[in-house]
Structures are given as structure tokens and as C-alpha cells.
Amino acid sequence: MEKSQQLQQLKPEVRAYLDRIGYTGPLDGSAAVLAKLQRCHLYAVPYENLDILRGIPLSLKIDHLHDKIVTRRRGGYCFELNALFGWLLRELGYDVTDLVARFWRDSTDSPPKRRHQVLKVIVDGQPYLCDVGVGGIVPREPIAMNAYEEQRQGEETYRLEPDAQYGWFLTELKHGEWHRIYSFTEEPQLAGDYEFATFWCENAPDSIFRQTPILAIRTEEGRNTAFGSEVRLFKGTEVEVLTPENDAEFDSALEKYFGIKR
Template identity: 65%
Template sequence: MKNWRNDVTPEVRAYLERLSYDGPLDGGARTLAELQEHHLHTVPYENLDILRGIPLSLEIQDLFEKIVIRRRGGYCFELNALFGWLLRELGYSVTDYMARFWRDEPNPPPKRRHHVLKVETDGAFYLCDVGVGGIVPRRPIEMVEGLEYREDAQCYRLEQDATYGWMLLELNNGQWRRLYSFAEEPQLPKDFVMPNYWCETAPDSPFSKHAMVAIRTHSGRNTVAGREFRIFTSNSVHSFIPETKKAYNEALRTYFGLVIDEI
């Protein structure tokens, strides 16, 4: 196999090493799927800077420094922006969209406050997303209406809605429920500035209330909601609340690889 380390920029090489990815870089659908899955297993979803009052930057150089160099995570506007940059550097055709996140929305229809990617490869279009803390597809979903996509115990499909565009649905207790939707209106980087600012600062933003951290593992997923850690495996869940700030930060390091001065 060709050694891609000799053919990519130092920044791309560092990003791929951050993802623990050592596979081929052929620009195909299988490689795209592997990259997305590696991302979900190595880069945590987290809103800790928002809680600490640290302004977020969506500039690629700042995201690279935070996520790759300092080995932090982020939320959708950060994670999908940087992942989209990586895919473009690797030769993929990528379009950015703004989405409405329907799951657990108390007052539907929801605001457009989620960032997703459409990626073209091997003659098809795929929905890619590494920016959700909850359970979502680990691998890209081909953008074909009605095609069911099964992953372990989860099942997803895409439909076209006359008002909201593409609607990603998840099968839950025998019923198809809305996960998120997006219209095919390409977005520029500046289009994400205002929704990102709302997520950081609005009184009713869900991101400024308590800690939200999540990462996939080979046996399940690890999460944090507020102070409670939950370690999910295929057949059990272990939850605990660290008793001190030091123990909390040590748990972030242990279960998410996050090293943060003070939470």
C-alpha cells in the first residue's frame, strides 16, 4: 500500500494521526466511511469552552489548533467545519448545509442550528456528520430517499419533506422519528457565525446549561451530562459523579482523552 504520509501536507498528516487513521486515501466511499467512524471514536463532542465563557472561533487555523494540536473536541459548528476541511484536502467534493435538529426539540419546528456535510464520491452523494453528541449514524448515509440504513440496533432513512428538505429519520420503538432536516442550500463559512453565536450566548440555548460530552467506543459510548459520567457498553451502563474537581478532570482525561486546566 502506498505510504500516504509522503503525499499529504503536515497539517493533514497531523489530523489523520489525531484520528488514529492509517488506511488508504483513495478518495472513495469506503475511505470516507472509515474516516468518519475514526473521527467519532477519537474526537469527543463537547461544549466545555462555552461553559467556561471562552469564545469559539470557526476559523480553520483555530479549529486545527484546538482539535488537532491541543486534542480537544467541539460541537457541530467546530467538528464538521474542520472535518469538511480535511475531506477537501483529501480531494473530496464537500458542500456545507445548515440543519434543524428535531430530536428532543421542545418547541418544534426547531431553529437551524446544526452543521452537516454532503460529500460526493464514487458517483454518489453522502450525508456526513461528526458533530452530534447523541446516537447518530457512525458512517455516511447515501442520499437516496427511502433507503434504510442499519447499524447494529439502530436504523435510519432519509426522506424528502416539502417544507424542510431532506429529513433524517431514526426508528425508535417501531416508529420513525425525526432526527434532523436540511435543505440543499449551500452555506458559506460566514453563514455559521450567527447560529454559532446564538448557541454560545442565547439564554435558551441548550449548550450553555450544563456539560455535554460524548465519544464512541468499541464497546459502546461514553457520555457526560452535567457532572454525571455514563459509560455504556453493549450490555450495561456504569454511571458515577466525581466528588471533586480534580476527580472530574481526571475522568475527562480517562474516558475522553481531554486535558483541561479547570472545569
């Protein structure tokens, strides 16, 4: 089937989502297409917590997420981004299971709370870990769920390590050593299961999401990030640091470097 015919048979909401992330390729349900969809998403949709900072309650209902991320061209954080990306994959015929994770990188808790959502996607019998909801550096393409298989993506190398207590650890190779990013089990989660975690993230006094703006998006040169009032533009091994002096300059940076208008 030609690509134009494939697109015509999709729901308008799905076509709008594909347009939002700039995906124009085939839709054959393959692992290669899955990888390109995830990559497109990370390069088009920013990670951001601006609604939490403004005290705007988040909704994890798909129609609300579609309006925010696709129609209004905003971003979100893990429970928003991975919920909507999982919906897209299901609409395209993928076998998707929602999972919950503990984020170990930079955590001050041991063990950390289960406050991150990830996806398991099975293609031709092979399970993959998919995640478009992290503000830090994580795989830009799905990771095959094979124990200890090193998987290189550009300058980054990842592997999954099985653990008797925590299920799987996603780890990254840095300076010759493997470091934990997050852990997850394969117990399927229902939509309502994430309401407890997102309520904590939105309302707990010690939640990092309530403290300061956190934004990130991949770029062809590297990535753009914001933490607090500082914006960083990573291009290869170089980084440019910008410090907006007022709200107007910060809003301008949001639009220029993250595609967000507020």
C-alpha cells in the same frame, strides 16, 4: 501508490489530523475510505462544549480549529467538528458542500432553529450525508442520500425521508417506529453563515450549551457520555453511572473517558 507515499505527499496539517483520528488506511477518495474516516473521527474526537461554559469565544477558522482539535487534542461541537472534518475531506480530494440543519430530536421548539451543521459529500455521483458533530446517537458512517432507503449500522437503522418544506429528514428506527433526528436542505452554506448560529449557541440565555457540560464519544464497547456532573459509560446493553464529587474527579473523568486535559 503505496500508503507511505500517499502520506508523504500530504500537508503536515493533514497528516497530523489523520494521526489524531488514528486513520492509517488508503486515501483513494472512495466511499469506503470516507466511511472509515468518519468512523475513526467519531471514535477519537469527543463532542464537548467546555469552552462555551468557560466563556471562551469559539473560532471557526480552520487554523484555530486545527490547533484546538488536532494539536491540543480537544473536541468541540457541530460547527467546530464538521467544519474541520469538511476541511480534511476537501484536502483529500472529496467534493464537500456545507449544509445547515434543524435538530428535531428532543427539541421543545416546533420547528427548531437552524443551529446544526452537516456535510454533503459526493463520491462517484452518489451524495452522502456526513456528520461528526452530534452529542447523541447518530450514524457512525455516511448515509447514502437515497429516499427511504433503510441503512443499518450495527444495532442502529437510519433512513432519509424527503420533505417539501424541510428538505430531508434523517430518521432512526426505534421500537418499530421512525423518529426524526434532524432536517436539512441542500442550499450551500458559506463559512460566515454559521457565525450567526454559533453566536446564539454561545450567548443566548436559553442555549443548552451554556447550561451544563455535554460530552460524548463513541467507544468499541458503546459510548461514553457526560451531562452535568454525571458520566455514563455504555457497554452493550449495560450502563455504568459515575458521579464525580468534585472538580478534580470530574477533570480526571474527562481525561480517562474523553481524552480531554484541561
